Amino acid sequence: MRDDDGGGEGRLVLAGAPIGRVDDASARLRDALATADIVAAEDTRRLRRLAGDLGVTLGGRLVSYYDANEAARAEELLGALRQGETVLVITDAGMPGVSDPGYRLTRLAVEAGIRVTALPGPSAVTTALAVSGLPSDRFCFEGFPPRKAGERGRRLAALAAEERTMVFFEAPHRLREALTAMAEAFGAERPAAVCRELTKTYEEVRRGTLAELAAWAAGDVRGEVTLVVAGHDPGAVETDIAELVREVARMQEAGVPRKQAIVDVAKAAGVPKRELYDAVHRP
Known part of the structure; x- marks a missing residue:
């Protein structure tokens, strides 16, 4: 098992970006943008605009890091981390790695024993x-x-x-x-x-x-x-599935195809179609 002491090498910083209002950005994000050796941004134009709005001058190199180039760029950034540089990853909004680029590089850094940290920020x-x-x-x-x-x-x-x-x-x-x-x-x-x-x-x-x-x-x-x-609430008072199964049977007797009867009864009762389907076909 690897620990996360960084091994004297570089540092990967996952930075949370505002999801709407620029003034939700933290003071730590401002400092990190100004001091990181490399800023890997999902959209470099938007990052430059954010930095301008925050009154921050980027002190390091700015590179693009998005879905299409994530695999190749991750290897390049890992090399920089091995050389002792601080790499900051930031997406257009929210936290890197949450439906946005960031996971692949994080995984590589963890496997290499490089320190990974985060600057918490807004999350949708x-x-x-x-x-x-x-x-x-x-x-x-x-x-x-x-x-x-x-x-x-x-x-x-x-x-x-x-x-x-x-x-x-x-x-x-x-x-x-x-x-x-x-x-x-x-x-x-x-x-x-x-x-x-x-x-x-x-x-x-x-x-x-x-x-x-x-x-x-x-x-x-x-x-x-x-x-x-909302999640499924098994303790809630729900429509009696057995009665719905009987209703499906009555509709079938009236000439409605079973599949259509299940769809119609489930929709009318507000229950998942799969749940009623399973009940109808249960031995």
């Missing part, structure tokens, strides 16, 4: 969780749902029984599709919150059921979006 994940009004004692971060409908449906179905509050990122133009898929997988009545433009001028937190939020998202939604969805 914990900010959205805090303002959502949903349970925050236990939660999980699920990143961006898959873009393709089939993959997204399978991923969400696997989360239907997750009891922790779930936090997702999503692009505004895919928000309605994502909420609709979640309503189908988790149940239309599952509580959730859409957090948009957090900490910015037009911040908005929309709370409701997944069905209600999916209907709202049919409009023109813009900006950065974070979704918070």
Whole structure:
């Protein structure tokens, strides 16, 4: 097992960047930007603008570090760390490595015994969780749902029984599709919150059921979006699955195909389709 004493070599600094308001930046971030030997930024133009807004002159070399060049750049930055340099990684917003570049270099540095530290900063994940009004004692971060409908449906179905509050990122133009898929997988009545433009001028937190939020998202939604969805509550008073199974059977007797009957009954009852499907096919 390697410890994290740094071995007398360089230091990797993962820096949290403001997710909206520039004045959320810490004094430590200002100092680190001014003193790091190398600043690896997801977008160098945005980083220069941030530094200007903070009144900071970058003291070291600025390089790009984004998804497309992360693998190659990580090796290069590891070499600089081995030479004793301080490398600061910063993304456009939030913490590096959280749905943003940073994990690969961190892993390499840890394996090489190089010291890794962080400058804590704003996070859309914990900010959205805090303002959502949903349970925050236990939660999980699920990143961006898959873009393709089939993959997204399978991923969400696997989360239907997750009891922790779930936090997702999503692009505004895919928000309605994502909420609709979640309503189908988790149940239309599952509580959730859409957090948009957090900490910015037009911040908005929309709370409701997944069905209600999916209907709202049919409009023109813009900006950065974070979704918070309540976990499955096995102790809550829920619709009697046995009665829903009987309702599916009655619809089948009336001539409705079983698959369609399951979809219709699950949607009307606000229960996950997979849960009812499993109950119908249970021996």
